[in-house]
Amino acid sequence: MNDAAPSPDRYTAVAKLLHWSIALMIVLQLIIGWTMPEVHRGTLPEGKIAWHLGIGSIIVLLVALRVIWRMTHAPLPAAGDSGWSHRLAQANHLLLYLLMIVVPVLGWANASARHWTVGVGWFELPAIMTAGAKIGPLVGDIHGWLAEVLAVLAGLHVLAGAYHHFVRRDGTLRRMW
Ligand code: HEM
């Protein structure tokens, strides 16, 4: 007899809240990052750049919460796919988690190297790189490149979600909604 509890068919409210708030902020962050003025030596953190730093600090906080949440709560088992497509989805999720951590940390380090404060209102992150560090500009470049990789993988993830919803109609999207 199998007396294991049946797996729930939806993600919890906390998992959904973290997934969608972070997704929204990453999309905003990409739009702002790509349209804000080029950052050079002596550029001031104003306008869109200030927005990028403010939203960035909230992303750092939410991603930290999400990683803790994920380490203590397993994801739901595969809904509508198995074998290679499930492994591909898992691999993409792992990469998305890695980039969700690495991209913001590199941006934060670059901001610290520029002696910029990262935060919103009373919430302020500490500096994680010495102001004026030689490696700062390279860290900023890698931040921009990896943000593009993140955008591509998130795009594939959205296409996969649309495929599950509209073609396979297997409820995968609904359980994260
Ligand atoms: C997932 C979150 C993030 C995304 C998708 C993102 C995306 C971007 C993009 C697309 C650029 C423009 C790069 C270029 O034109 O070469 C950029 C630049 C920048 N971002 Fe982010 N960013 C994120 C998080 C952060 C965070 C958390 C911070 C700081 C706390 C930050 C600070 C910066 C800085 C300082 C630059 C200018 C880098 C430079 O040109 O030297 N970003 N970001």
Ligand code: HEM
């Ligand atoms: C930048 C945006 C996004 C990022 C970084 C992201 C990241 C992730 C990650 C890492 C997971 C795995 C959850 C886990 O195993 O703990 C996941 C699950 C999921 N995401 Fe996203 N996501 C984004 C946007 C979206 C969008 C726009 C959709 C809508 C099509 C979506 C639909 C889903 C669904 C349906 C799941 C659950 C998959 C399952 O049950 O196996 N995501 N997302």
